[in-house]
Amino acid sequence: MATKAGKAAKQVRDAEATRTAILDAAEAEFAQYGLNAAKTEEIAAKTGVTKAMIYYYFKSKEDLYVAVLERIFFGRYMDSIQPEELEQLSPEEALEKLIRRQIATDFHHPHLNPIQIHEALQNQGKYYKHVLSSDRAQQAFGIVTRILERGVAEGCFRKLHPQHTVMNIMGACNFYFTAYENMKYLWQGAPLLSPETVEQHTQEVVDLILAGVRNQNNR
Amino acid sequence: MATKAGKAAKQVRDAEATRTAILDAAEAEFAQYGLNAAKTEEIAAKTGVTKAMIYYYFKSKEDLYVAVLERIFFGRYMDSIQPEELEQLSPEEALEKLIRRQIATDFHHPHLNPIQIHEALQNQGKYYKHVLSSDRAQQAFGIVTRILERGVAEGCFRKLHPQHTVMNIMGACNFYFTAYENMKYLWQGAPLLSPETVEQHTQEVVDLILAGVRNQNNR
DNA sequence: AAATTAATTAACTGACCTGTTAGTTAATAT
DNA sequence: ATATTAACTAACAGGTCAGTTAATTAATTT
Secondary structure, eight states: OOOSSSSSSSSSHHHHHHHHHHHHHHHHHHHHHHHOOOHHHHHHHTSSHHHHHHHOOOHHHHHHHHHHHHHIIIIIHHHHHHHHHHHOOOOOHHHHHHHHHHHHHHHHHHTTHHHHHHHHHHHTTTTHHHHHTSHHHHHHHEEEEHHHHHHHHHHHHOOOOOHHHHHHHOOOOHHHHSSSSHHHHTSSSOTTTTTTHHHHHHHHHHHHHHHHHHHHOOO | SSSSOSSSSSSSHHHHHHHHHHHHHHHHHHHHHHHHHHOOHHHHHTTTHHHHHHHHOOHHHHHHHHHHIIIIIIIIHHHHHOHHTTTTHHHHHHHHHHHHHHHHHHHEEEEEEHHHHHHHHHHTTTTTTTHHHHHHHHHHHHHHHHHHHHHHHSBBSSSSSSSHHHHHHHHHHHHHHHHHHTTTTTSOOOOOHHHHHHHHHHHHHHHHHHHHHOOOOOO
8 A cells, every 4th residue: 555556456466565465474384383394385375476476575584584573573563562652551550551452462463472482492582683682672671661660669569570570471461372272172162262262361361460460568 | 220231321222212312302302493393313413323213213203293292291291290299288389389390390391391382383282182181181280270269269369260370370480481582682681591580580470470369358 | 569677487406304225233042 | 152133324215495597477668
């Protein structure tokens, strides 16, 4: 929709659209397999183009992978979480909103977490370094950490370690999605990924974490 | 030490030892890459034998993978957690011990979690199904869930959903290790995987979760 | 409408990777 | 000591995969 496209989508050839389609297919492939086990042939097949197209738009599989990483982090993650907005709220309100947004993001962008995890496990974060070291990322996580620091300072949260707590909250939010495919064998019956159970998961995490950080002596 | 070995270890050829060495190397390789991206050649090299040895002891890469899965789950995980023992304790004590054991297991068997995660993401739990459906696994997780149910029934835990809470606790315990390689770029300085910080992580999770599940109305 | 440029494909190359085979060396039994 | 079995290796076969090349078709410009 950015370029000149009279009727859009009706074009047979559309560089922008093809590039995006490749990124979309690559995102799905990398989410399932990570950089190493992902197959360019498979990405091309999912896109509906020839493998050569990948190398027309991207230098290499590695280059495509980095493009996917950057797009999903800056495009999807940061936009969904909106850390800046949380600064206006009280620590409790901000924390609850953060949790709800985090889980909603996991649910609506199911590739985000798998890609990050594969990157950590397979490549030790090598390709993620420049993303997470960027000013935008540092600032965003600074804001998140400061929500907890503010809570402690204001006395509504108990004395806790902000960075550890941020990680533990992320763990509680994410594990449900990460481990779903294994967990389904443990507690059968329940359809673990239905909107209803995700809503229940959200409420459980909110209750657990807010009770977990609240200062009992205060009030 | 099981077979007849006068001076043990001094043998040049030792089937049992070689098989175990292959399993060890495979465990490390699968933990980093998962089934699909793991290379048999690499496993052989790590073991210090020829690739053909893998096929002497195991039918296929898949077969070796399943052997690794079973060994690490039944051998390492179940032995470390000892769910049966937790049944004797009060819900609070049991829950704290469970958390401490879970994290200690993650720390001392760093391959366990990565393998499980890769299995979920890459293979949708296909090769884990028979493991988690087994009586031993079902019973163990039943015990864990029942700790929470007991706590709710006895009134020391607030009204919570046991299965969701088990997952959220596991998430808080595991995420620290899973995401470490990415997280190190966010909060530099601190050596995130030193014994000291792992101890701190443990205490933070214990504090967070116990406060999070405790019933405030009850005393 | 013809010429030019951009998007796309088919077919290929060379490296790599799983699994095999046939032969070799060490341990064990006779 | 010799024969037999068990553990192990070197070398290879066949398939797969990342990346390339040369030709083709669609869009754009003149």
